[in-house]
Amino acid sequence: MSKPEFVYVTYIETTPEKLWEALTSSExxxxxxxxxxxxxxxxxxxxxxxxxxxxxxxxxxxxxxxRPRRLSYTFQHVTSEDARKERPTKVVFxxxxxxxxxxxxxxxxxxxxxxxxxxxxxxxxxAILSSLKSLLESGTALLIPPSALGIxxxx
Amino acid sequence: MNIDHxxxxxxxxxxxxxxPEKVWQALTSSExxxxxxxxxAVEAELKVGGAFIVRAPxxxxxxxxxVLECDPPRKLTITWNVNWPALVEKLGxxxxxxxxxxxxxxxxxxxxxxxDRPIDDDIxxxxxxxxxAILSSLKSLLETGAALAxxxxxxxxxxxxxKQMGIGTP
Numbered sequence: 001m002s003k004p005e006f007v008y009v010t011y012i013e014t015t016p017e018k019l020w021e022a023l024t025s026s027e028x029x030x031x032x033x034x035x036x037x038x039x040x041x042x043x044x045x046x047x048x049x050x051x052x053x054x055x056x057x058x059x060x061x062x063x064x065x066x067r068p069r070r071l072s073y074t075f076q077h078v079t080s081e082d083a084r085k086e087r088p089t090k091v092v093f094x095x096x097x098x099x100x101x102x103x104x105x106x107x108x109x110x111x112x113x114x115x116x117x118x119x120x121x122x123x124x125x126x127a128i129l130s131s132l133k134s135l136l137e138s139g140t141a142l143l144i145p146p147s148a149l150g151i152x153x154x155x
Numbered sequence: 156m157n158i159d160h161x162x163x164x165x166x167x168x169x170x171x172x173x174x175p176e177k178v179w180q181a182l183t184s185s186e187x188x189x190x191x192x193x194x195x196a197v198e199a200e201l202k203v204g205g206a207f208i209v210r211a212p213x214x215x216x217x218x219x220x221x222v223l224e225c226d227p228p229r230k231l232t233i234t235w236n237v238n239w240p241a242l243v244e245k246l247g248x249x250x251x252x253x254x255x256x257x258x259x260x261x262x263x264x265x266x267x268x269x270x271d272r273p274i275d276d277d278i279x280x281x282x283x284x285x286x287x288a289i290l291s292s293l294k295s296l297l298e299t300g301a302a303l304a305x306x307x308x309x310x311x312x313x314x315x316x317x318k319q320m321g322i323g324t325p
Contacts, residue, residue, distance in 0.1 A: 009287035010169070011303055013295060099306050123168075130170035130261070130294065138298050142170055143260030 020068035032131035081122040161269035191292035236240035240323030281313030
């Protein structure tokens with residue numbers, strides 16, 4: 001059995017610096033990540049939180065900040081009692097220059113066996129990263145209603 | 156062929172600012188596929204039992220298959236058999252399903268590669284490398300009018316594994 005994790009790869013016509021900016025600034029994230037802000041000072045070891053429409057949905061800590069190559073933080077869903085029982089998971093973004101493009105590799109790992117969070121994030125990341133790619137390439141993020149993702153409790 | 160015995164090995168989902176009809180057309184026409192699929196030409200006879208072919212840039216047959224489910228512009232299931240000696244004999248047929256669904260102002264495209272037996276990670280590494288590149292490029296083509304110039308290294312890990320199994324590779 002392979003360990004429970006989610007990996008997503010996409011190629012974006014942009015520079016590592018611009019992609020880094022989009023991954024670390026709330027000004028960008030609000031546009032491609034369902035109106036989510038990234039609350040942190042980005043110092044390794046500092047608290048990290050996702051704030052969606054003004055409500056903190058996930059909290060964790062910054063693990064790596066190696067501009068513009070590798071970004072990592074932990075992630076614990078905090079909106080429900082059930083979610084809070086799950087241990088924090090780890091998100092890693094690797095940015096690899098690929099000619100005039102950047103290959104973005106997202107790995108979300110450290111899920112417990114039978115994690116309820118895994119199926120939700122497996123539906124969420126493709127929408128978020130597709131929208132990020134559109135924003136960087138065309139200047140416009142995607143208009144995807146949260147209900148289209150089919151994630152229980154995310155509407 | 157009974158496709159119920161096939162299990163998903165690779166799933167890739169991408170959202171595209173487009174319409175289901177345009178995504179369907181991009182997946183099934185050589186005019187589009189040559190732009191986003193490294194010069195490869197998709198030739199699909201869009202009916203159940205119809206031929207599904209992908210030609211290499213030099214015109215040779217790269218993938219031979221058959222249309223198993225065809226529900227435009229929602230679902231297309233095809234056999235996707237790379238035309239290398241002994242490949243189907245040793246690995247069984249490869250099934251590819253495209254599912255297209257509206258998602259607000261975008262379209263969700265989900266590609267599922269399925270097999271009727273367990274396939275080694277070394278062999279699946281080829282598809283894991285290829286699908287994100289092909290479908291990222293398809294998205295760029297439909298949204299911006301220009302496909303991505305992705306320089307792909309040959310999938311060495313997969314080729315080595317196939318060679319070891321006695322499957323002919325280029």
